[in-house]
Amino acid sequence: MTTPATAPAGATPDTAVLLVNLGTPEAPTAAAVKRYLGEFLGDPYVVQIPRVFWWPLLHGVILPLRSPRVAKKYAEIWMEGGSPLAVHTRRLAGALQARLPGIAVDHAMRYGAPAIDTRLRELAAAGARRVLVLPLYPQYSSTTTGTVAAAVERSSGALPARVVHDYATDPGWVAAVADSIRTHWDRHGRGERLLFSFHGLPQRLVDAGDPYAAQCEASVAELARALDLAPADYVMTYQSRFGRERWLGPATDETLRALAEGGLRRIDVVCPGFAADCLETLEEIAMQNEELFREAGGQALHYIPCLNDAPAHADALAALALRELAEWSASS
Template identity: 60%
Template sequence: MTQSAAPSPDTAVVLINLGTPDAPTADAVRRYLGEFLSDRRVVALPRLFWLPLLHGIILPRRSPKVALKYASVWLEGGSPLAVYTRRLAEGVQREMPEVLVVDAMRYGNPALTKVLEDLRGRGIRRVLGLPLYPQYSTTTTATVGDVLARETAMQVRMVDDYHVDPGWVAAVADSIREHRARNGAGDHLVFSFHGLPKRVIRNGDPYQRQSEAGAQAIARALELEPHQWTISYQSRFGAERWLEPATTTALAALGERGVQCIDVVAPGFAADCLETLEEISMELAAEVAGRGGTLRYIPCLNDSPAHARVIAGIARRGLDAWPMAQP
């Protein structure tokens, strides 16, 4: 374990994930989605049009269905995203005893605003926010920045992205190697990233470019040839045109080519969640099985020791480049 030269008891590292309902119920899902989908960064439609549609039609219809999906993956300690993020923070804390490490959610609980309030009360003077999104996007990372920018009592900085960080690339590549060592190599590897409307990318969002750069770096680490892997985008919502190819379309195309066993990894997600455990491992796996093939999902890095070391390294470099100002 590498430590900084001197302890910094006035410093905190906050690991920030997207968010999750408090329970796999329609009411809890409705509260969570209501907060998430009301963010102008997430949905840019005019408020006078969008909010009545969201609260009057979309949430009442969608929340019970989404709650059932959450129930199918819920863990004893809560949602997978919350459990793994909390455990990851505990692992990073063990790697970084010289600072305080806590976890927060941009939407839902533990709410980032409340976590910052608690840190102020504990006498913390300097906060490094580390969104657990390897790729920067205005729809995710920037929303964290919006909250951090409102903090005036503490010095605050944020890690923007780590999509080609060598430690992160190596950790994801190692997780794929370990999966294939246990189960044998599939016929093809699909890198599935969360999708975005094409409009967001046209407006200058670097997410697609960074996602592809990260996938290419992992493929190089695995010494894969171009025909052995594919990038795709999942979790479409609404009527807009989204990034392509869609993961479901890419999987169908592979089936048409006779590819029987497909490994799928989702490196844009730091921790397993509804989009990986239900959408990929259940829903998309069932689609592939219906065509006579097999989809094998490779879990996220989650709370693994390797992941904790990677995140601790990124945080420590961020802190080392940021000397604390004198009071």
């Protein structure tokens, strides 16, 4: 279990923590999804293809075709307060605020609303004099944390900012994820294999030095140690491939099919690269891949939810934020 954080002496309201998640459409409609995907896939950190080639393809083919299909998927998981990612991120920020009473806590999205630059201006107007930006990506990639850092830098005139690089092996976070898996096993029983599924990334980015894959592996190693898993007890995969180029592997869908065809009947799946449940976990894993596993001969795919706004998650991130703020103060 993680230990709740305690705000250090001297913490004042002029300090802020800004949680940042990927983003989400404002509604489960084709128009809203098109706006969101246009901003997301238009980011050169995400798709590194020359604009002269990418822009006509994106706006002339991909967005018109994908937006209606993706909107239908969002409609299947939409919550009363918005998309699951928006709801859980908002609640997580509230949970952190309760743990950091001397610090202003807010949240933003890299794509869509609330935008990073908007939130930074609002925090500055409210009296903040420095802000710790905490991207909700445990493992660093130039396509996620890297683009958040770039957006913060473009908005740095608002107030001084420090961006948390990663927390892939943070003890509090590892303990929180491990505890969530144990709780799931206690309540629902344990499958024949635990599958760790991370969002994919083009192989060329890792080959060029992106540390994402190594950090995913480090996260799994720590979680396996915390859960006392033998190598035969688990497997690590990557999901959500896009386009035709080579991505990190093995692929989640192909692995699940092979496990079912190999005789396994129950698989547990957890997605420790996602801080909050979203389309990729609730629709792609818990629905699409569950159906795929059954069609290949499996009997049950049990998805273990993300940490979302669980107390242990908020405790771990609050402790992480306080350590980062202390290091920032010491280095000033």
